[in-house]
Amino acid sequence: MKTRLLKGTSGDIDIAASIIKEGGLVAFPTETVYGLGADALNAEAVEKIYIAKGRPNDNPTIVTIAEQQDIYELCPHVTEDMKKLMDAFWPGPMTMIVPAADIIPPVTTANLPTAGMRMPDSDLTRELIRRSRPLAGPSANLSGKPSPTTAQHVMDDMDGRIDAVLDGGPCRVGIESTIIDMSSDEPMILRPGMITRAQFEEVLGKRVLLDKTLNVKPDPAQGDFKPKAPGQKYKHYAPNAPMILFQGEHEKVMAAIEEEKKKHEQAGEKVCVIAFSENQSELAAHEIYARLREADKEDVDIILATALPEQGEGFSVMNRMLKSAGFNIKEV
CATH class of the missing domain: 3.90.870.10 (DHBP synthase)
Structure with a gap:
């Protein structure tokens, strides 16, 4: 076809x-x-x-x-x-x-x-x-x-x-x-x-x-759960490379990402950084999927991203980012 x-x-x-x-x-x-x-x-x-x-x-x-x-x-x-x-x-x-x-x-x-x-x-x-x-x-x-x-x-x-x-x-x-x-x-x-x-x-x-399961790491025992809506049960929004979300004060987060980036680059790995400031939830919503897809096209080895405050629109964007990262979060 x-x-x-x-x-x-x-x-x-x-x-x-x-x-x-x-x-x-x-x-x-x-x-x-x-x-x-x-x-x-x-x-x-x-x-x-x-x-x-x-x-x-x-x-x-x-x-x-x-x-x-x-x-x-x-x-x-x-x-x-x-x-x-x-x-x-x-x-x-x-x-x-x-x-x-x-x-x-x-x-x-x-x-x-x-x-x-x-x-x-x-x-x-x-x-x-x-x-x-x-x-x-x-x-x-x-x-x-x-x-x-x-x-x-x-x-x-x-x-x-x-x-x-x-x-x-x-x-x-x-x-x-x-x-x-x-x-x-x-x-x-x-x-x-x-x-x-x-x-x-x-x-x-x-x-x-x-829904009490929103933005919470899924329970592996939920196999018999019948989702009422898309996005409730299965893996979603995931890029090819593993992704880490860094959570904390923005300056500390950016410093931690830079340190992590150097470590991976020294090991010969290709790194993608996705960074949004705390007040950029709308921009993040508009761009997150495109940036994840670009990372796939560039065949990166790891994605390092900033978390957003889980309030208002940020809660919704973080719902997608958490699932994209498989709930892999680093607190800094």
Whole structure:
């Protein structure tokens, strides 16, 4: 299979829509990362996503829609709280876990009674959905690798594995959407993103819980755990080289990284340093995956990176960095 690189012309959107309607795979842009789309209501098409990515089949996809009204066909009961969040944050980087309608096949939800719903802030992708179908859309990378934030990143991983990539330019945000579970009476964030807990609480006027496993080293005994959302169970965002996160005061961290860098270079190793200051959480979100992918291209032996304060957006970026580093942290 040769993967086609499509642009945002009306004709190319029609080509992408035809591929989706015929059961094929098209990678699509969003404001967060590129997604890998198949017709969410076509079980055979969704199965191809798992094969292309090498994705475990108990890791649910996210259903990507074009309009708020689309959710009413896909969720049997849309609550007032769900409507508040939709009005506040869609289109945008929020995924809601909601009860799944019977028309959504089990492969799309990983056999769960719930499904993640997402309405991205990408006119190009929403037009693709209008011309085709709701999309099952996990990130368009090989399973476990850093997510793609450009069409070229997708091609690096998926060329020859999928039918087409719809190029919408670089992603604006850079890390995946916040996932909030709205399938019970107590809203809970299952994956942090650029929409924060405080923002949700302001809109809902109630407490929002945080999944207690967030930013905590996973328990190896969780083998039977069935994730409700992507990113909860399996290895994610990992570069090829081992990665160490240095945590502490910024000046001490930079000195420790420089010392560690010299040690590895003296041993003949190629070192990549990824450094963000304490107030650069947004920049880190935008650039972290691209920098990890560049490290892979340069075939480095080790990656040394600065940790960020785990507050607000920094908490979300650190969620990705901790998983990228396999929770390998040095306190300085």
